[in-house]
Amino acid sequence: MEQYDVVIVGAGIAGALVADVLAKKRFSVLALDAGPEVQDREKLLERYYADPSKHSDSPYPSNPKAPQPIPGVPGSPGGAADHYVQTGPDKFSSSYLRQVGGTTRHWQGLTPRLMPVDFRIRSAYGAGVDWPLSYEDIEPWYVAAERELGVSGDNNIDYGSSRSADFPYPALSQSPLDRALNQALKGAIFEGLPIKAIPQSSARDSRLCQASGSCTPICPVGARYDALTHVNRARQNGAVIKEKSVVNRIVVGENGRISHIHYKTWDSVEHKVGGKYFMLSANAIETPKLLLMSAQAANVNVANSSDQVGRNLMDHPAQVGVAVAKKPLGAYLGPQVTSVFNAFQDGVFRKERSGFLTYVFNSGFGYPGGPDNSVKRLIYEQGLSGKSLRQAVADQPRRELILFSQTEMLGNPDNRVTLSKRLDALGMPHPSVHFSYDDYSKAALSKAQDLHQLVFDKVDAVFNLNVPEIFSADHMMGTTRMGTDPKTSVVDANLRSHDHDNLYIAGSGVFPSVGTANPTLTLAALSLRLADHLADKLGGTSLIQKSGLYRKP
Amino acid sequence: MYSRRSLIKRMIQCCAMGTLMYPGLNIVLAREAKQVRKFELFMDLSRHVTGFDDLNSELGKHYYQDLINHSDPGTLSELLTVYSENKDLTPAMLMLKTDQPLVQSVIQLWYSGWLTPVDHTPDHIKAMAYTESLAWKAMGLVPRGVPKGQLWQAIAQQTLT
Numbered sequence: 150m151e152q153y154d155v156v157i158v159g160a161g162i163a164g165a166l167v168a169d170v171l172a173k174k175r176f177s178v179l180a181l182d183a184g185p186e187v188q189d190r191e192k193l194l195e196r197y198y199a200d201p202s203k204h205s206d207s208p209y210p211s212n213p214k215a216p217q218p219i220p221g222v223p224g225s226p227g228g229a230a231d232h233y234v235q236t237g238p239d240k241f242s243s244s245y246l247r248q249v250g251g252t253t254r255h256w257q258g259l260t261p262r263l264m265p266v267d268f269r270i271r272s273a274y275g276a277g278v279d280w281p282l283s284y285e286d287i288e289p290w291y292v293a294a295e296r297e298l299g300v301s302g303d304n305n306i307d308y309g310s311s312r313s314a315d316f317p318y319p320a321l322s323q324s325p326l327d328r329a330l331n332q333a334l335k336g337a338i339f340e341g342l343p344i345k346a347i348p349q350s351s352a353r354d355s356r357l358c359q360a361s362g363s364c365t366p367i368c369p370v371g372a373r374y375d376a377l378t379h380v381n382r383a384r385q386n387g388a389v390i391k392e393k394s395v396v397n398r399i400v401v402g403e404n405g406r407i408s409h410i411h412y413k414t415w416d417s418v419e420h421k422v423g424g425k426y427f428m429l430s431a432n433a434i435e436t437p438k439l440l441l442m443s444a445q446a447a448n449v450n451v452a453n454s455s456d457q458v459g460r461n462l463m464d465h466p467a468q469v470g471v472a473v474a475k476k477p478l479g480a481y482l483g484p485q486v487t488s489v490f491n492a493f494q495d496g497v498f499r500k501e502r503s504g505f506l507t508y509v510f511n512s513g514f515g516y517p518g519g520p521d522n523s524v525k526r527l528i529y530e531q532g533l534s535g536k537s538l539r540q541a542v543a544d545q546p547r548r549e550l551i552l553f554s555q556t557e558m559l560g561n562p563d564n565r566v567t568l569s570k571r572l573d574a575l576g577m578p579h580p581s582v583h584f585s586y587d588d589y590s591k592a593a594l595s596k597a598q599d600l601h602q603l604v605f606d607k608v609d610a611v612f613n614l615n616v617p618e619i620f621s622a623d624h625m626m627g628t629t630r631m632g633t634d635p636k637t638s639v640v641d642a643n644l645r646s647h648d649h650d651n652l653y654i655a656g657s658g659v660f661p662s663v664g665t666a667n668p669t670l671t672l673a674a675l676s677l678r679l680a681d682h683l684a685d686k687l688g689g690t691s692l693i694q695k696s697g698l699y700r701k702p
Numbered sequence: 703m704y705s706r707r708s709l710i711k712r713m714i715q716c717c718a719m720g721t722l723m724y725p726g727l728n729i730v731l732a733r734e735a736k737q738v739r740k741f742e743l744f745m746d747l748s749r750h751v752t753g754f755d756d757l758n759s760e761l762g763k764h765y766y767q768d769l770i771n772h773s774d775p776g777t778l779s780e781l782l783t784v785y786s787e788n789k790d791l792t793p794a795m796l797m798l799k800t801d802q803p804l805v806q807s808v809i810q811l812w813y814s815g816w817l818t819p820v821d822h823t824p825d826h827i828k829a830m831a832y833t834e835s836l837a838w839k840a841m842g843l844v845p846r847g848v849p850k851g852q853l854w855q856a857i858a859q860q861t862l863t
């Protein structure tokens with residue numbers, strides 16, 4: 150059986166960052182990924198252009214051997230929700246990719262940090278669960294993650310999370326739409342605070358971005374970060390990355406240590422591989438699924454003495470508001486998102502309800518494709534044709550506005566991932582999900598509707614709607630939560646399993662509570678911290694340690 | 703060496719010889735000429751109903767074929783005939799006089815580039831249908847996913863002035 154210092158399951162951003170750091174330190178690293186590795190950007194772009202439905206998976210089709218949710222409108226047939234065997238009461242419809250590079254291959258790249266209070270929400274507001282780490286513990290790793298991902302942002306803006314270093318790249322310019330909104334919102338107050346769209350930090354090299362507006366699903370010029378960057382770096386540094394290798398079992402050996410894992414390649418051949426350390430980074434759905442499959446196969450406990458594996462599944466439930474302004478705002482120009490209303494994230498109201506973070510979309514209603522539905526309306530409903538159609542298309546879609554307000558939900562042990570009886574082409578179960586939105590988040594969704602309405606009024610909307618369905622933000626979190634108590638958590642503050650000395654879990658599954666910030670920068674920071682911890686364990690000193698940013702966990 | 707003109711002359715002679723030797727050939731040629739005329743009529747109609755004078759005729763061939771494959775041939779033929787006889791009708795009037803859904807399909811094809819999904823059209827043609835779609839041209843924008851050839855920071859500055 151082949152042996153490595155570290156075996157990583159899942160080469161998404163979490164896996165790729167750790168692989169890169171450890172390979173650079175000359176440790177032997179294997180990263181197995183369930184999906185294919187597609188490096189050819191031209192080919193991916195052609196797939197995106199050629200797909201009339203243009204959704205976030207257009208360039209990355211699902212494969213029956215490593216199936217993934219295929220996004221769509223919530224509740225629509227064939228949408229992401231159909232990937233899961235749903236046991237209700239609400240539908241879970243978060244999506245992810247199974248590709249080398251993981252879900253960042255089609256992410257937006259928005260990289261807010263959590264706020265200091267998010268790490269101690271229970272102590273501050275009596276809601277949710279405190280982290281076993283503080284903001285101060287993680288701050289240096291945020292800096293490191295921002296450097297690795299190449300984040301652009303405005304150093305002069307107070308995002309509510311203090312910074313010890315500047316953003317690597319200057320902020321992306323705000324869009325004409327952002328500016329038009331701010332103009333219309335001059336003097337507007339909501340919940341006692343001014344409403345202002347401020348530049349959002351994001352994992353984009355602002356010096357390369359050409360405003361092609363297809364950040365999700367694919368950046369044609371490589372300005373928006375995706376984890377192939379670190380997959381490629383890790384490989385150059387000596388890591389072995391294997392595609393189409395679906396891990397289906399973790400085997401517990403003597404002393405409760407993990408002895409080896411099993412994986413199946415797409416040709417259905419079974420393989421085994423051993424290692425000193427194992428790290429699971431297959432995301433907050435596939436990691437618990439793998440742990441549960443491993444337990445089922447051997448009828449033993451695998452990282453689950455707490456019975457928390459798969460539980461506390463969270464998303465950032467979102468309120469979507471759409472409007473058509475009286476005058477063109479400038480939609481369809483620029484990166485999909487350049488600004489955010491971030492003033493309503495935190496306050497004492499968090500004792501009762503969550504805050505929310507509201508993104509302003511430059512994309513128009515066509516996100517992430519073209520203005521087809523608007524054009525259809527002009528042709529079929531308004532009966533336009535010829536020059537009058539041409540004029541209307543020049544004008545109407547550019548007045549479109551989408552506001553996307555994401556809220557925090559609290560951990561609930563009944564919201565959980567388990568194994569279903571529905572099998573994929575390699576004989577592995579689809580995840581089954583039991584899920585319900587909580588009142589904590591619903592109250593914030595309703596507040597967000599009020600903010601949307603105020604904004605819509607200020608732009609003299611001729612049409613507006615707060616969409617009645619709750620949207621998923623595609624942020625899956627919480628199913629392998631971190632904590633100090635082995636009875637109520639799966640991993641400790643170093644992301645090590647409470648049950649197995651040499652098993653680690655990376656990704657947003659470890660978040661005990663989730664704030665309203667998109668999760669990836671935080672999970673990247675935690676992954677870099679974990680890489681350092683592993684380097685330490687293996688007897689090395691990581692580059693980040695040398696840079697002086699490191700504080701021992 | 704043949705000049706272009708002499709080549710064409712020779713081709714016509716060959717065709718004439720051919721029609722003498724193979725009487726069926728003139729029927730084939732006549733049918734093809736009619737098809738060409740119909741396609742040109744389709745392009746002309748497309749310009750009229752979309753409001754764009756500069757349409758890509760390579761794409762037009764695919765759209766025309768898509769309509770032949772997926773609409774009633776009689777209705778399509780009738781639309782082209784009515785149009786050829788009433789070129790001064792506005793697009794709206796033309797829709798009243800003919801099959802409105804068919805005219806709207808023609809417009810939709812050009813604006814969105816949506817070829818009927820069941821067709822095995824190669825990806826590069828479907829991709830061209832998107833990148834050349836008129837909706838983006840009407841908005842004066844490069845289609846989403848296509849680099850603008852200019853940096854966002856500069857574009858954003860220009861929109862300030």
Ligand SMILES: Cc1cc2nc3c(=O)[nH]c(=O)nc-3n(C[C@H](O)[C@H](O)[C@H](O)COP(=O)(O)OP(=O)(O)OC[C@H]3O[C@@H](n4cnc5c(N)ncnc54)[C@H](O)[C@@H]3O)c2cc1C
Pocket residue numbers: 158159160161162163164181182183184205244245246247248249250251252253255256257258259260365394395396397430431432433435436439622623624625655656657667668669670672
């Ligand atoms: C459309 C969209 C937009 C998003 N935008 C943002 C954003 O703007 N900001 C933000 O912070 N977050 C965003 N997210 C979320 C973000 O993409 C994820 O948080 C992040 O990618 C998770 O990284 P990960 O490495 O933990 O997991 P993933 O990226 O999901 O990677 C997991 C990897 O594990 C592999 N794998 C799965 N099962 C197995 C197995 N059994 N064996 C081997 N390998 C396996 C998969 O193939 C995959 O490569 C977005 C998500 C979506 C869907």
Ligand code: SF4
Pocket residue numbers: 353357358359360361362363364365367368369370371372373483484485854
């Ligand atoms: S706007 Fe275009 S170039 Fe800029 S990051 Fe998004 S996809 Fe890349």
